Amino acid sequence: MRRTVTEHPVRLTKVRAVTAEVREKLRSDARDNRARILAVARAAFAAEGLDVPIREIARRAQVGAATVYRHFPTKEALLGEVFAEPMAMCSTVVEEGLAQADPWHGFCLVLEKLMEAHALDRGLSRAFTARLPYFTADRERTIGLLLRLIARAKEAGVLRADFVLEDFIMALMANEGIRAESPEQRAAASRRFAALMIQSFRAGPARAPLPPAVRLLPAVR
Template identity: 65%
Template sequence: MTKETRARLRSDARDNRERILAVARAAFAIGGLDVPIREIARRAEVGAATVYRHFGTKEALLAAVLADQMVSCAEIVRRGLAVDDPWRGLRLVVEQLMAVHALDRGFARAVTDRMSEPSEFAPQRDRTLASLLTLVRQAKDAGSLREDFVLEDINLALLANEGIRADTPEMRLAASRRFAALMLQSFRAHPVPMPLPPAVRLPPAQG
């Protein structure tokens, strides 16, 4: 095998891996974590054996997808901390995290399931939570955030946000924005009435 042939094979393998990751990310976001490997392989136009050659198990594929999303969430919190006004920083974090969860059902469910258990994401998760806790303390010290607020209140909002059901991702995102605005009003130490984003017509809740 020539050097050029080996280089081409490595390039093809990298391309296949990136395509599988991109397809899996989109599939889990829309269909949740139950999308089977064979369906991901079909959409990526490779065989199931190729998916397993790169990732070994579905759990390994999910871990690779989640790693990218965890980095994105850490970046959201970092941007929030960089804002001069801690309340505006916290508002940015809540709004953007809820938007991410609204558009990615797989990520929302996986993070919720793994938050309280040891995982390969623990170091990244712990750093992000520590940064978020710093932002919360700053907002309380500034008198903007109610004193009895705890980090679990953000998790509670994200869990409720996950329950939004809409006909399209755009409608789900619009509904999430309104819900985020309502949650932020409840988090403020001294709520100031602000116009809410437009309401979205959603299916009736199932009993």
């Protein structure tokens, strides 16, 4: 059969359309895989901490480990993506505390909110104190805000004079160890623990001196 002059362009247009459809399908599959990996990783790290291996993340996301590494070349890269929002949230909470007119109310609000967030997400405390470059900027911003919050409460005479940043971090680390049958129970236990910490941190008469503080955060290079 003889082909017309216009037949070749029409066939080429059809091939291009099919190729574009295949490429879009591949891109869509990749986006879905990435979203599923992140959702599984968030849930796993929050419930079990940062030690969940990549192969287990891949198994739960129903993809191969190679697919995970295609999107996130290292586990640190995956952690950086998973905890980007929670780390930014920490800074937002401290800013909210600094915005309070009452320095003591602001300090208590920050401690309560951060302790509850860390109780519900076992990976957050570890991520905050880990020596990972992905978290350096957010962590240093939060630390700077916390130091301002602490100084403000001390100047107002409501926070004990020997309180230091490491005491705040130590409370978050201890709070991470709360174990309960449900997230609601963990949050409730965290609120009680925060209340106990707040009572011990408040300035008042007959406060016994504290032992020396221990560095709990990585040094900034």
